[in-house]
Amino acid sequence: MRRIPSRRALSLLTAAALAAAGLFAAGPSATAADADLVRNGGFESGLTDWTCSGASGTTVSTPAHSGTSALKATPAGQDHARCAQTVTVTPDSAYTLTAWVQGAYVYLGAAGTGTTDVSTWTQSPGAWKQLTTTFRTGPTTTSVSVYTHGWYGQPAHFTDDLTLVGPDPGGPGQPQPPAAPTGLTASGATAGSVNLSWTATAGATGYRVHRAGAEPLSVTAPSATITGLAPATTYAFQVSAVNAAGESPRSATVSATTTSGPGPGPDLPAHALVGYLHASFANGSGYLRMADVPASWDVINLAFGEPTSVTSGDIRFSLCPAAECPGVETPAEFKAAIKAKQAAGKKVLISIGGQNGQVQLGTTAARDTFVSSVSKIIDEYGLDGLDIDFEGHSLSLAAGDTDFRNPTTPVVVNLISALKTLKARYGPDFVLTMAPETFFVQLGYQFYGSGPWGGQDPRAGAYLPVIHALRADLTLLHVQDYNSGPIMGLDNQYHSMGGADFHIAMTDMLLTGFPVAGNPDRVFPALRPEQVAIGLPATTNAGNGHTPPAEVNKALDCLTKKQNCGTYTTHGTWPALRGLMTWSVNWDRFGSWEFSRNFDGYFADAAG
Template sequence: MPEHALAGYLHSSFANGSGYTRLADVPDSWDIIDLAFGEPTSPTSGDIRFELCPQAECPGVESEEEFKAAVAQKQAQGKKVQLSIGGQNGQVRLTTEEARDTFVSSVSSIIDRYGLDGLDIDFEGNSLSLDEGDTDFKNPTTPVIVNLISAVKSLKAKYGEDFTLTMAPETFFVQLGYQRYGPGTSQGDPRAGAYLPVLHALRDDLTLLHVQDYNSGPIMGLDDQYHQMGGADFHIAMTDMLLTGFPVGGDTGNVFPALPPEKVAIGLPASTEAGNGHTPPAEVNKALDCLTKGGDCGGYEPHGSWPALRGLMAWSVNWDLFHQGEFAKNFDGYFGG
């Protein structure tokens, strides 16, 4: 990837109000293109399927051969094209080893079919949760967690070092873990912080983490204050947690270690229609100034500055094009793309 990268989701298997965009027509600004979405035949089957949007739903959809050619074309330009699994509707719970093995084989089949670079894990809703008594993120025991880690490691081993792995968890599954982890508290939700064991186990295999800084409630930062989405402050506080590390569930003896800045990007909605918590470009740039240059941090004081912060992720390429590419143009302008 380039020193600073722009990742975005492409609505490949469905249509919505943003309109359908052919893969070949994705602007060159986008360095990582996540094909949304691979979804399971049932939540616990592990059997992931991906098909292009039906022509009746997306009149401009390309043929499969045209799509494969577009994948190769993007890769020739240095782009990464990945399968994104999950999304809002794709609940994936690998409760058994059989489901784990089916996940590996079905995902491999899709990657091979289209010649893709890797995998994006966008598990939301009830896909990941922690069983009672599973309190150590470094040594998880919950089957859906253990089996997901095992499945991804199998895919990485199968495809080698060039296999890209990105993740797009919601803040509830990551930063909320600072306050509480799993069901073991008075306010226990078994999903709280449930991505932390996955991130920790796969941190060496991880290409990029871009937490969704949107569709989120208020989240407590390392200053022990609640931060609201939609402005620079939220992105500064949430990203600082990833780059600094934090005690899990308030236990100072159990710290989630900092991630390297090269493996972290900020996830945002590309437009007001794309999700709650849209951040105007000027506020995005304030967050980047603070995190990469140590300036214009407002009321939150981060624990360092990280010029190597990888970049931004957007939901989605389609919604950005709906607004004449404002998000990508701002990224290019900021990083000199």
């Protein structure tokens, strides 16, 4: 968020940085005791022993690198056509993974190695190319998943002669992975959850539940409750069994549809308007008293609670001084006005950060101070929750922190811990929102942290671990679709702010899920539509990237009705999209309330 109009544009890296990444890694030569552990690596027996996501794989006779068959896998929508096999391996041993591939952006990799998971890729189509990578298994690792996949928006790719050469753990008396589970059924669907059960598998010590776009869920009993689902949505599930020897093939697929109704979280209107109120400062938009905020605004974020220093974690909030803001209310009047808004069904939050309020929770002491000082503000003013508006260098990823599912950077880990503590302290009705810039979220599609490509800004995608860790607790994510450079969408095209296509492409990524650069085998899972609002500047004065009302309505039409989609084709339709956020209520008043009047008119027409 900006206190004053800003024309700053982000300087983005180009795909040339990706091309600098090495594609091939030399591996050690096989010894006489080594064996090829992959089953049906030449695909001569069709897809036997292989599992391909979204029914994306088949076998073809042409082209084939050798023999009579090869794998053909076709990316579609959010699926990048991943075909994988679980292989039993020997702990603490070196392995070489090799395959011949044809097509653009074809990946070969191994996951679950117990050390460092590896992948390599080729970005140029044409003749068959050999990909090779090596890894060492961990001291207790007995199975790994080897895989190949393509890329979003790319044509079909081909794979043949895939091998994994290294010490053979097999032989008489050696433990074996369990058989695939059977009898998988779904029941008890609610608006946000589904119950799964299956027949216990002999020799299994646990199970993994698989769902497209989500990390596998590990359980010990032959049943699980899957939560955090979207209402009125169909999901497909599979289950695999695991033991010390490895993981079984996956079970048959079962589908379940959640019921209609609101998802988990605080009570909000089906379509909500979120705005920031300049409570602690003044700028060219003028001061606006809390009592004078129109009823259009469903969530009012008080801008801002700010740190006493960048690293202290100590957050303070006070009303704008009278000398700066003539007509400012007294604290008692302000608190009374908040209570009146809440009585009318509105939510009032404290927003932390903003353009100038950098917060770096680099230590556990700073984390604990953050929790206590934010709690004091919430309690003093009787607020409904917290908005995180960290900008600048508040969130940056340390070199090597490339897995958004398991972050290690202290400022990220401590922020996650602090927010979970606050959510637990205030209970399920606590409203938690975030307002990152596109740089911190969608740019993770191309560049994630300092990552393996090197050279890019470590802030790129830095919010992704926070969003992912808190997705079950997050009420709203309203990314700032402004003050941004062009961003690549899932169509592999760059989109520029200020028009419908930009908001459609950026929002589609959040609602579809997207691969994370540096982690191409790891898809950032989709958020529920009721968790997402589109962030926009209220006027041309409020920020770079103002979008005219007609273009805003086109974006809403496309995302909620699949109409007026222009050049971008979405991967779904989301009538439950929560709404819009703007910087700010003050700037909207400066613009004669154009933004909020358009919101009210659009959703009134949609309801009628």
